[in-house]
Amino acid sequence: MKSMIDACHRFFDLPEEEKKEFQTKNLLDPIRCGTSANVAIEKVRLWRDFLKVIAHPEFNSLYKPAGYSEVSLEFSKRTREVATEILKGISESLGLEADYIAKAMNWDRGLQILAANYYPACPQPDKAIGIPPHTDHGLVTLLIQNEMGGLEVKHKDQWVLVNAAPGAFIVNIGDQMQILTNDKYKSIWHRAVVNNKATRISIAVPHGPSLDTPALPIPELLEREGQAPKYIGMTYEKFMELQASPAAYVKPCLDHLRI
Ligand SMILES: O=C(O)CCC(=O)C(=O)O
Ligand SMILES: [Fe+2]
Numbered sequence: 001m002k003s004m005i006d007a008c009h010r011f012f013d014l015p016e017e018e019k020k021e022f023q024t025k026n027l028l029d030p031i032r033c034g035t036s037a038n039v040a041i042e043k044v045r046l047w048r049d050f051l052k053v054i055a056h057p058e059f060n061s062l063y064k065p066a067g068y069s070e071v072s073l074e075f076s077k078r079t080r081e082v083a084t085e086i087l088k089g090i091s092e093s094l095g096l097e098a099d100y101i102a103k104a105m106n107w108d109r110g111l112q113i114l115a116a117n118y119y120p121a122c123p124q125p126d127k128a129i130g131i132p133p134h135t136d137h138g139l140v141t142l143l144i145q146n147e148m149g150g151l152e153v154k155h156k157d158q159w160v161l162v163n164a165a166p167g168a169f170i171v172n173i174g175d176q177m178q179i180l181t182n183d184k185y186k187s188i189w190h191r192a193v194v195n196n197k198a199t200r201i202s203i204a205v206p207h208g209p210s211l212d213t214p215a216l217p218i219p220e221l222l223e224r225e226g227q228a229p230k231y232i233g234m235t236y237e238k239f240m241e242l243q244a245s246p247a248a249y250v251k252p253c254l255d256h257l258r259i
Contacts (some may be wrong), residue, residue, distance in 0.1 A: 001167060002076070003067075003075075004007070004071050004072065004075040004144070004203060005133055005144065005145075005146050005203065006098070007065065007067055007068040007071045007072065007247060008051060008068075008116035008118070008201060008203060008206045009118075009199075009201055010065035010067075010068070011033075011051055011062065011064075011065055011068060011116070012013045012051070012116075012118040012201075013065075014065060016066065018064065018082075019033055019110075020156050021115040022051070022062070025077060027240060027241060027244050028054070028122075028237070029051065030054045030058070030060035031051075031052070031053050031054075031060055031061075032050075032052045032053075033049070033050060033051040034049070034050070034053075034061055035048070035049050035051060035113045036135060039239040042079075042088070042103035042166060043095075045127060045128045045129070046128065046129060046130070046132070046145070047119055047120070047128040047130055047194045047252065048117055048118065048119050048130045048131060048133065048192070049117075049118040050115065050116065050117050050118070050193075051114075051115070051173060052113055052115045052116075052118040053072065053113070053114045054071075054111065054112070054114075054116070054144065055072065055074065055077075055080075055112045055113065055114050056080060056110060056111065056112035057108075057109045057110070057111070057155055057210070059073060059076065064162055069218055070123045073076055075114070076112060076205070077112055079094075079112075079142050079169075079232055080112055080207065081171060082142060082206040082225050083139075083205075084102065084107070084228045085110075085141055086140050087101045087107065087139065087140065087206070087248065090104070090177070090181075090185065091237055094181065094218070094221060095224070096218070096220065096221075096247060097117075100218075101139070101180065103141065104180070104218070105176070105180075105208075105209035105213055106209070106210035106211070106212075107210075107215045107233075109210035110139075110141055110207060110208055110209055110210055111138070111206075111207070111208045111209070111210065111211060111236065112206070112207050112208075113205065113206050114205055115191065115203065115204045115205065115206065116201065116202070116205060117130065117131065117192065117200075117201065117203070117204065118193050118199070118200075118201055118204045119148075119199065119200040119201070119202075119203045121149065121193065121194075121197055121198055121199060122194040122195065122200050122238060123196060124137075124196075125194045125195050125196050125204065125240055128194055129191060129192070129193060129194065130191070130192030130193060130194045130200070131191055131192040132191055133154070133189050133191045134189070134190070134191070134243075135174065135175055135187035135188060135189055135192070135252070135253075135254075136172055136187065136190075136204070136206050136228050137174055137175050137176065137206065137236075137239055137243050137253070138173040138174040138175070138176055138177075138179065138206040138207050138208030138209075138236075139173075139174050139176045139177045139180075139208055139209065139242050140171055140172070140173060140174060140206075140207055141171070141172040141204050141205060141206045141207070142169045142170070142171055142204075142205045142207070143171075143172065143202060143203065143204045143205070144168075144170070144202065144203050145170060145200065145201065145202040146200060146201045148195060148197070148198055148199070148200035148201075149161055149162065149163065149164070150192050150193050150194065150195060150200050150202070151164075151190060151191075151192055151202065152190060152191050152193055153169065153188050153189065153190045154188070154189035154190065155170075156170075156217065158192070161193075161248050164188075172187075172188050172190060173185050173186060173187050173188055174187050174206060174208070174209055175187045175239070175253060175254055176209055176215040176236065176239070179215040179216065179217065179220065179231045179254070179256060179257065180215050180216070180217065180218055181217070181218065182217035182218070182221060182222060182225075182227055182229060182231070183230055184212070184221070187236065187254070189207070197249065207237050211231075211235065211236050211237040211240075212234065212235050212236075212237065213235060213236055214233035214234055214236070215231075215233065215239075216231070216232075216242070217234045230258060230259055231254070231258060231259060232257050232258060233257075236254050239253065239257075242245065242256060
């Protein structure tokens, strides 16, 4: 984990000139870096640089800084193993076969993104935000950070700072899981605040279905609980596009799919 954070830190430390070639605009470009989440539509003052690299189903990497490629390959593999175990646990907790969700979501072709966030110390932390409130789009996100905290989750209408143990993964449920489980597992609202003391780096690793898979409430669960489905289906790719569009500012993405 530490080597991965160090490698990302070295990337963000590269001169702006050297990062330019990775500043692309398209959501699903294999490698993408930039400032803020969506410069065109953000209204609040954001204090963040990001680097997003798609690591699965195809592994992509950067040729600089030195070492990034090797470290990120190892990190993405191991993180995916943990995510696979979490999916099994969630399937079993729902009374389903351990590989139910993986099979239904075409996990073998599932999307995994290494999303590094860089928040330099901010002179006026109360006037800026690292990442505004959102839920993650995928099934589960595994997140690590350097020694600086800043992730807050919404709990009973209050923002609560997550005090993660050093070296621990923080696991957040994403929107696709909420759809699959017809609201039994809820995606978590979270945001990142900034501080005026030191640079914070976090690496969020969202894991999702394959891009062409639409998540739908699991029929066996609906039948057992006697529930009607609460969501219509949408491919993961379309869902991600929706999340990146101005429509997501009008109402939360899940509400666009709610029946
Ligand atoms: O920096 C953090 O702790 C949050 C990052 C995050 O929510 C994201 O990248 O989706
Ligand atoms: Fe997030």
